[in-house]
Structure formats: C-alpha cells, structure tokens
C-alpha cells in the first residue's frame with residue numbers, strides 16, 4: 001500500500017488505532033440514522049473520539065492534543081473518511097476551530113474552550129459563509145460593534161455545520177466598517193446559548209446529513225471583548241491559518257471515502273458474474289479499478305506532501321494544500337462514480353452504500369472553498385513562484401531549434417503591423 005512508504009511507524013500506529021475505532025466502535029445504525037436525518041448532530045461520536053484522545057491530534061499535549069504532525073492527522077482522516085463526510089466533519093471541526101484557538105487564542109479561551117473541545121465535551125462550529133456568498137469571504141457583512149467591554153454582533157451566516165448542535169461558534173465579523181477588506185475582519189467566539197443567537201433553518205441536503213447544517217442568526221448578540229480570538233481586525237491572519245486544516249481535512253477525508261467506495265466495488269466485481277464470467281475479467285470493469293486506485297494513490301501522495309509542507313511551514317504549502325483539496329475531492333467524486341458504474345443498477349439503490357458515498361462526495365468539491373477557488377489560489381501561487389524564482393532552473397525556451405528568431409516571438413500587438421511602418 002502507498003501508505004507504507006508515506007507513514008512513519010508512529011503514524012502507522014495512529015492509523016491502526018483509528019482504523020480499529022472506526023471498525024468496532026461506530027455502529028452502522030448511526031450512519032443510517034444520520035442519512036435519514038434522524039440525528040441532528042452526532043455528539044456521542046465526538047464524545048467517544050474525545051475520550052480516546054483522538055481529537056486535534058496536532059495540538060500540543062498541554063492543551064489536550066497529541067503533539068503529532070499533519071501527516072499523522074491525514075492518516076487518521078483517511079480512516080475516519082470511510083464513515084462519510086458528516087462524521088469526517090465532526091472529527092475535523094476541532095482541528096479547524098482548534099487551529100484558531102491554539103495559535104491565536106488567549107490562555108483563558110484555551111482553558112474554557114480548547115481543552116474541553118479536545119476532550120469531546122464541547123462541540124464547536126465555524127461560521128464563515130453568509131447568504132450573500134462564501135467565496136468572497138472578505139466581503140463579510142456580519143458586524144461586531146464595540147460598546148464598552150463587549151461587542152454587539154449583528155448578521156447571519158449560512159451553511160454552518162452544527163448550527164444546531166454546537167456549544168460555540170467562531171464567527172468572522174466586520175469590526176472596522178471603514179477598513180480595507182483584509183483589515184476589517186475579526187474572529188469572535190460566540191456561545192450558542194447567548195441571547196440573540198438562533199439556528200434558523202436546517203437544510204435538506206443531498207448528502208452529508210445529520211450534521212445540523214443550518215443558518216445562524218445573530219440578533220444584537222452581546223459578547224464580551226475577551227471572546228475575541230487574536231487581535232482586533234486581524235481576522236485575515238487567522239483565516240489564512242484556518243484554511244490549512246479546513247482544506248487538508250477535506251482532502252484527507254476524501255481519501256477514506258473514495259477508498260471505501262472502491263473497496264466495495266472491488267469486492268463486488270470479484271463475485272458478480274455476467275455472460276458466465278466474473279465481471280472483473282472484463283477489462284472495461286477491471287481497468288476502472290486500475291484507474292481508480294491510481295488516482296487514489298496520487299491523491300494520497302499529494303495530500304501527504306501538502307501536509308508535510310504545512311508541517312515544515314514551507315512557502316509552497318499554500319499551493320500544495322489547495323492542490324490537495326482540489327485533487328483529492330475531485331478524485332473522490334470520480335472514484336465513487338466509477339464504483340457505482342462497476343456495481344451497476346444495484347449500486348444506485350441503498351442496498352449498497354455507494355449511492356450515499358456519491359452524494360457525500362459531491363459536497364467535498366464545494367465546501368471549504370470551492371474547487372474553482374482552489375484553482376484561483378493554485379495559479380496565483382504558481383505564477384508567483386515561477387516569475388519570482390531567485391534561482392530559476394534552465395530556461396527551456398533557448399533549447400528550441402530556431403530560438404534565435406526573436407522577431408517570431410510576438411507577445412502583444414505588433415505595432416509595426418497595426419500602426420504601419
């Protein structure tokens with residue numbers, strides 16, 4: 001398996017620990033009830049992860065984590081991803097919200113929220129997206145006005161997982177109405193029980209159900225200034241830090257979901273007969289397995305590389321994390337669809353879990369920044385890298401046979417032709 005070359009012994013240990021938990025301690029009934037929307041939020045699942053010290057694996061032991069690297073968390077995420085996007089998200093949220101609290105939060109906030117969250121005693125949620133748009137994050141219109149020793153928060157957020165179910169939200173608010181987009185946002189922690197906080201509408205989703213995804217209203221909510229995470233108007237810094245776990249958890253979870261779908265199809269095609277032969281004997285079927293496992297391995301490699309770049313704080317981390325999110329989630333969509341094709345008609349029913357996996361997979365391409373936004377980031381970073389490389393490699397342009405024909409290298413309007421000699 002590709003993981004054999006990617007993981008250290010310690011990371012292999014985490015993988016096995018999480019695999020055992022996923023195999024033995026998560027009842028199939030929970031997954032089914034969530035998909036039927038009979039569960040609002042899987043709190044018990046979070047509690048059992050907390051009891052096993054499996055939440056926020058990267059954070060220091062002092063705050064309740066395990067002090068591990070991203071590569072370990074990705075190995076764990078692949079195992080959790082088998083359970084689907086909603087439980088994957090419940091596992092990931094402490095990693096995403098925890099990034100803000102662990103890196104930027106005051107000791108008081110760490111004490112009251114980070115530690116209990118990592119013990120699985122408090123459920124968190126992140127509120128970034130607004131009805132007016134998620135991609136244009138810095139256009140946020142939810143406001144927090146300072147009045148003495150507290151803020152008054154007004155606005156709404158949309159598509160918040162655990163809008164119903166969370167004990168607290170981290171909410172990006174505009175704190176300087178006159179400031180430039182990157183200098184006017186702050187991150188404020190708001191307890192769900194505060195007066196004026198309301199979970200308004202729980203969405204009927206295509207997949208990823210049972211996570212309490214809804215719209216949040218903040219109606220003049222009074223929040224003490226001590227609930228500010230990081231500095232005033234420094235939300236952009238926190239947002240950029242949070243986008244690493246946001247996107248790596250999407251990528252890591254997608255590895256597991258795709259793997260599960262492919263394994264179901266692989267076992268099925270080894271048993272199912274058509275025209276007197278096992279269908280795996282038809283290359284139209286078995287080559288789908290070949291293509292799928294190749295894509296899955298490629299996604300694993302890029303996700304682990306991105307995790308390593310994030311661990312090392314490399315300048316290329318931003319690009320690699322975006323690439324991993326885009327590539328792994330597109331792979332998950334493609335592989336789960338290929339699995340459905342291999343299993344045929346019964347794959348479109350709920351006799352097999354593939355139809356649910358396909359429904360779940362589709363979301364991974366949308367949330368935590370759409371894959372179009374990932375392309376935006378990837379090209380932006382790559383242009384910067386190539387055009388500003390202080391030690392560029394060999395410039396291949398000079399290797400062309402007629403590279404000396406400079407007159408042929410026209411990059412913009414040729415004034416001689418448009419304006420005449």
Ligand SMILES: Cc1cc2nc3c(=O)[nH]c(=O)nc-3n(C[C@H](O)[C@H](O)[C@H](O)COP(=O)(O)OP(=O)(O)OC[C@H]3O[C@@H](n4cnc5c(N)ncnc54)[C@H](O)[C@@H]3O)c2cc1C
Nearest residue numbers: 126127128129133134135159160161366367368369370372
């Ligand atoms: C089930 C679910 C759970 C979610 N969970 C959370 C959560 O817990 N917390 C949270 O804050 N948010 C959450 N989201 C929100 C999610 O991150 C957003 O839906 C996503 O970022 C896209 O924002 P939008 O839906 O407003 O689409 P828009 O931003 O309106 O985009 C619409 C389309 O335009 C494209 N587009 C926009 N701008 C550009 C551009 N500059 N270049 C190219 N294409 C562009 C987008 O790619 C997309 O295809 C969740 C969403 C869903 C559906």
